[in-house]
Amino acid sequence: xxxxxxxxxxxxxxxxxxxxxxxxxxxxxxxxxxxxxxxxxxxxxxxxxxxxxxxxxxxxxxxxxxxxxxxxxxxxxxxxxxxxxxxxxxxxxxxxxxxxxxxxxxxxxxxxxxxxxxxxxxxxxxxxxxxxxxxxxxxxxxxxxxxxxxxxxxxxxxxxxxxxxxxxxxxxxxxxxxxxxxxxxxxxxxxxxxxxxxxxxxxxxxxxxxxxxxxxxxxxxxxxxxxxxxxxxxxxxxxxxxxxxxxxxxxxxxxxxxxxxxxxxxxxxxxx
Amino acid sequence: xxxxxxxxxxxxxxxxxxxxxxxxxxxxxxxxxxxxxxxxxxxxxxxxxxxxxxxxxxxxxxxxxxxxxxxxxxxxxxxxxxxxxxxxxxxxxxxxxxxxxxxxxxxxxxxxxxxxxxxxxxxxxxxxxxxxxxxxxxxxxxxxxxxxxxxxxxxxxxxxxxxxxxxxxxxxxxxxxxxxxxxxxxxxxxxxxxxxxxxxxxxxxxxxxxxxxxxxxxxxxxxxxxxxxxxxx
Numbered sequence: 001x002x003x004x005x006x007x008x009x010x011x012x013x014x015x016x017x018x019x020x021x022x023x024x025x026x027x028x029x030x031x032x033x034x035x036x037x038x039x040x041x042x043x044x045x046x047x048x049x050x051x052x053x054x055x056x057x058x059x060x061x062x063x064x065x066x067x068x069x070x071x072x073x074x075x076x077x078x079x080x081x082x083x084x085x086x087x088x089x090x091x092x093x094x095x096x097x098x099x100x101x102x103x104x105x106x107x108x109x110x111x112x113x114x115x116x117x118x119x120x121x122x123x124x125x126x127x128x129x130x131x132x133x134x135x136x137x138x139x140x141x142x143x144x145x146x147x148x149x150x151x152x153x154x155x156x157x158x159x160x161x162x163x164x165x166x167x168x169x170x171x172x173x174x175x176x177x178x179x180x181x182x183x184x185x186x187x188x189x190x191x192x193x194x195x196x197x198x199x200x201x202x203x204x205x206x207x208x209x210x211x212x213x214x215x216x217x218x219x220x221x222x223x224x225x226x227x228x229x230x231x232x233x234x235x236x237x238x239x240x241x242x243x244x245x246x247x248x249x250x251x252x253x254x255x256x257x258x259x260x261x262x263x264x265x266x267x268x269x270x271x272x
Numbered sequence: 273x274x275x276x277x278x279x280x281x282x283x284x285x286x287x288x289x290x291x292x293x294x295x296x297x298x299x300x301x302x303x304x305x306x307x308x309x310x311x312x313x314x315x316x317x318x319x320x321x322x323x324x325x326x327x328x329x330x331x332x333x334x335x336x337x338x339x340x341x342x343x344x345x346x347x348x349x350x351x352x353x354x355x356x357x358x359x360x361x362x363x364x365x366x367x368x369x370x371x372x373x374x375x376x377x378x379x380x381x382x383x384x385x386x387x388x389x390x391x392x393x394x395x396x397x398x399x400x401x402x403x404x405x406x407x408x409x410x411x412x413x414x415x416x417x418x419x420x421x422x423x424x425x426x427x428x429x430x431x432x433x434x435x436x437x438x439x440x441x442x443x444x445x446x447x448x449x450x451x452x453x454x455x456x457x458x459x460x461x462x463x464x465x466x467x468x469x470x471x472x473x474x475x476x477x478x479x480x481x482x483x484x485x486x487x488x489x490x491x492x493x494x495x496x497x498x499x500x501x502x503x504x505x
Contacts, residue, residue: 237389244500245382247493248476255475256467263466 070254076185080250083190084243087232092240095232109153110230115164116145116152117223120210121203125167129175137162169206170199180261183254191257305409305441309400312457313411313437316345317395324391335384342383347440347458348376354460354470355477363487371491378494379473381501393417403438409457411437436463 070076102110119142126135141157141164149156158164173195174180181194189200212220232239246252323329323337342348352372353360360368394416401410415433438461461470480490 241382241385245385245497246476247490247497248480251479252472252476255472259467259471 070183072182072184076183077250079185079187080253082187083185084249086188087239091228091232094229095236098229099233099236107230107233110226111234112145112149112155113152114223114227114230115155116142116149117211118166118207119145121169121206122165122167124206125169125172128169128172129167134165134167137165138167168199169202170196173199174261183258191253193261196261305407306400306402309409309411309439309441309457310397312439313397313400313413316341317397317413320387321395324387324393331388334388338384338387339380342380343376345459346379346383347460348372348379350440350458350460351379351470351473352376355473356481357474357478359478359481359487367487371487374491374494374498375477377498381498385501390415390417407441409439409441411439413437434465437461438463 099107119138123135123138123142126132126138141162144157144160144162145152145155148154155164178195180196184192184194184197186192186197189197192200215223242252242256243249319341320338323334323341329337349372352368352375355375356363356371363371394414396414396416398412398414401412402408403410413435415435417431417433437459439457439459442456442458461468463469477490480493481487
């Protein structure tokens with residue numbers, strides 16, 4: 001009885017913590033600098049740059065972008081250094097070992113398996129974005145790959161004309177033009193923005209309600225470790241190159257992240 | 273009054289007429305450009321393909337040839353100015369040249385590092401189009417990575433890199449400040465899967481520049497990275 005009540009107490013606390021995070025997230029999204037718009041203007045400048053016009057009208061951007069788009073730069077840089085240290089000690093060697101022992105064919109199977117696991121997240125976000133056609137594709141992809149494709153190890157669905165299309169709650173927020181908020185570097189998670197971080201929390205919640213209950217506790221840990229090592233291996237060269245060949249890896253990673261994010265927004269607008 | 277009106281009308285008419293002729297010339301020149309640009313892109317792709325796939329070429333020779341391609345086709349001068357933003361005007365010609373030399377080498381080294389990973393990949397030119405500004409063009413292409421031979425393995429969908437080259441014909445764009453009398457195409461940006469090389473460089477280097485006085489620090493840092501490249505090879 002005591003155990004039950006302490007469990008209920010824990011649950012209540014968790015709900016309170018969850019509410020606290022939701023409030024913080026909403027507060028950040030609404031009140032902080034609308035970095036999404038700011039990134040957008042920089043991106044327009046970058047992509048609209050005119051060869052003949054070397055007297056850039058936005059010359060001031062170089063000095064101002066540093067302060068405006070990244071108000072938490074000092075803290076972010078420290079967390080980035082911490083993440084880099086963790087990467088060098090744990091993730092980098094583990095992914096290097098993984099690349100040695102698992103051949104490309106095996107890595108492709110792992111990739112398909114992990115992508116199949118995220119199907120519920122993709123499906124729900126397809127629905128949230130009102131994209132019924134993609135929701136239907138995702139549903140059948142999951143059914144086909146989980147059954148015929150041996151839990152997604154073989155991506156049969158892609159061959160059958162149901163290609164994988166990544167979706168998450170960050171993209172849903174972006175789809176509804178929710179401001180990104182300031183740029184953040186989160187311990188262990190890496191580059192993100194306030195809205196993207198909120199998106200990750202929601203996606204985690206969806207996984208907890210759908211896939212996680214099916215897995216045993218040790219299986220869940222195995223999948224989590226596999227996910228980290230595999231995706232680090234996928235981006236192994238990109239990350240290693242940028243760290244080794246850059247005079248400021250922090251800024252480079254930030255630029256890559258922001259451009260990638262804007263690229264998604266642009267392509268989404270283009271598809272509408 | 274009538275005479276004044278007729279003069280005004282004629283002036284406007286003649287101006288419009290010449291503007292129209294001029295626009296037609298630009299349009300014809302642009303159409304010719306597309307043909308020339310197709311040759312330019314095919315030639316460049318063929319060279320890259322040969323260098324990357326020819327097994328008789330030694331690794332050091334391959335790297336040297338990729339560097340040659342970089343300096344031939346990329347407009348490192350423009351990229352340098354774009355990266356420096358407003359600061360390039362504050363530098364003395366000698367300092368600018370010093371920065372440009374070390375920075376171009378840095379860019380070329382990065383280019384070599386990236387390109388030599390695609391030894392068994394396929395390079396496909398999809399389209400060559402005019403951009404909004406006169407003399408500006410976009411070459412859309414794809415690199416299909418052969419995952420069975422490359423170190424990086426990803427699923428089929430992500431095995432393709434979309435590469436867009438931003439190209440300029442110096443003859444057309446220069447206008448009054450004529451840079452070149454002949455057709456002279458140069459690449460001033462490469463956008464890989466939506467990531468602009470010029471924008472990334474500007475963020476990285478430009479972000480370090482608080483004023484033109486710390487350019488020496490940046491030159492030293494770039495020099496250090498270049499030495500690291502050399503040590504690794």
